[in-house]
Amino acid sequence: MSKLRYTSALIIGSGAGLSASLARLLAGQGLKIGLAARNPQKLASLAADTRARTFACDAADPEQMAKLFEDADKAIGEPDVVIYNASGRLRGAIAELDPKAVEQAIAVTAFGGFLAGQEAARRMLKHGRGAILFTGATASVKGYALSAPFAMGKFALRGLAQSMARELGPKGIHVAHFVIDGGIRNPGREEPADRPDSMLDPDAIAETYFNILMQPRSTWTWEVELRPWVEKF
Helix, strand or coil, X not given: CCCCCCCEEEEECCCCCHHHHXXXXXXHCCCEEEEEECCHHHHHHHXXXXXXXXXXXXXXXXXXXXXXXXXXXXHHCCCCEEEECCCCCCCCCCCCCCHHHHHHHHHHHHHHHHHHHHHHHHHHHHHCCEEEEEECCHHHCCCCCCCHHHHXXXXXXXXXXXXXXXXXXXXXXXXXXXXXXXXXCECCECCCCCCCCCCEXXXXXXXXXXXXXXXXXXXXXXXXXXXCCXXXX
């Protein structure tokens, strides 16, 4: 198996679920960790567990995203792994949705992914190496009723990831998109006792992200779909 080539990771859109599992796994592998969220105070316990630095950032704000990377450069070194987990969720009937709220949801899910990817690429291109990972959802490939804003954002994020993978892969930067097709188990949200493993285990998802980071460049994956064994296709 290839040796892990990375030294620091910046996780944008951090919280108690998947991003926490990713932080713990990568910190356990010796990476320096940066955790970014609108409210970094909620990350205090996770940061203590992983010796991570925390940052406040509105992912849809270009100035805040640029400052986040500048601050991360100083705190953990230029991150050679960037994981974009942030998303804006908004449900409602298409005839009743507030356009401003839709605009904000898409901005966080898709435009924020662009901003993060751009800042990451600017740094990684100088070194000819790095990994940029985007967290998608069922909505990346299938739009549901009453969920148009989420589908619009996730479809756009998937297109961004695919385009970046084709542009940056030949330059040594591994870009990958993860379709999380199902509910993720997290504190306060677990599957019924009569349906074991019907939700995705965040630690297991994190292991898949790590396996992608370990791939030799002769077999890089640009997209992975993960779903529980009972999930309908």
